[in-house]
Amino acid sequence: MSQATATKPETRSAVGDNAVGARVKALREAMGLSLRDLSERSGVSPTMLSQVERGGTSPTLAVAEKIAAGLDLSLSQLLRLDEVQHVVVSRSGDHRVSQRGGHRIEELTPPLPGQRADVSTHSLDPGASTGGAGDAPMHEPGSRETAVVLSGEVVLVFEGERHHLKEGDSVTFDADLPHHFENESDGPVEFVAVIAAGLRRG
Numbered sequence: 307m308s309q310a311t312a313t314k315p316e317t318r319s320a321v322g323d324n325a326v327g328a329r330v331k332a333l334r335e336a337m338g339l340s341l342r343d344l345s346e347r348s349g350v351s352p353t354m355l356s357q358v359e360r361g362g363t364s365p366t367l368a369v370a371e372k373i374a375a376g377l378d379l380s381l382s383q384l385l386r387l388d389e390v391q392h393v394v395v396s397r398s399g400d401h402r403v404s405q406r407g408g409h410r411i412e413e414l415t416p417p418l419p420g421q422r423a424d425v426s427t428h429s430l431d432p433g434a435s436t437g438g439a440g441d442a443p444m445h446e447p448g449s450r451e452t453a454v455v456l457s458g459e460v461v462l463v464f465e466g467e468r469h470h471l472k473e474g475d476s477v478t479f480d481a482d483l484p485h486h487f488e489n490e491s492d493g494p495v496e497f498v499a500v501i502a503a504g505l506r507r508g
Contacts, residue, residue, distance in 0.1 A: 326370065329384065331359040333377045336417035336424075337402075348376025377417065378402060394418065408434025408489075414498075424501045430460065430489035437486030451481035451501045458495030461488045471497075 334344050334355075341352040348355075350372050357363040358373070365373065367381070374384040383394075394416045402413040408431030415425045428436065445451070453462070454476045462469040462477055464485045471477060479485060481501055489495045 326365065326385065327359045327361045330355070330373055330377070333379070333384075333417045334359075337377065344373070344376050348372045350376070408432075409436055422503045425498065426501075427456075427496060427498050428487070430458075430487065430495045432489055432492055432494065435486055435488040445481040445501060446503055447482050449481040449501055449503050450478065451485075451499055452476060452478045453487070453497050453499045456496045456498060458489070458493055459491045460495045460497055461490055462486075463488060 334341070339347070341355050344350075344355055345352045350369055354363070354365075354369065355373070358365050358369075370384065371381045374381045377384065396414060396416055404411045410429040412427045412429075413424070414427065415423070430436070453471075455471045455473050457473055459470065459472050462471060462479070462485065464479050465483055469477060487497070
């Protein structure tokens, strides 16, 4: 009798949605995080995260809340992201921002499961470049990127070839091939990048 009473709270506190693991994995990968990275951000062990992603265990509400926080989401957002009618508004003050040397990145799109496009703005100080040690790895096979220069001048280095771009110029290229942007000018440069996954064929 006492054993049955003790197990009820644990059952009620578990997240029973089988899609949660898939969402956690999709969100983590969309943010470019490893299991260890998410573990450090959430306080949940890499082993537990792996089990949740594989569907081997259902996280308790407390664990799910920690995972959501590590993904910059609320618990309700994490549990409802697969709803067809769900609309996510990203307010200007809520965008994910990172700074790597003279390269500032502002993510304009939230990390949604199954999302096939990502929009971000990039600011480069004079002499700075993308593609540094802390930058995201090469994009998945078939990805295509379009960049539009908002201000200043920037150089796209694509497979060793240099392309000079000025304010208002745009460029589209295969994002799964070696590339980076450089600011060779004396002033800052800002551009927006749109990355669409899995479009290139052949």
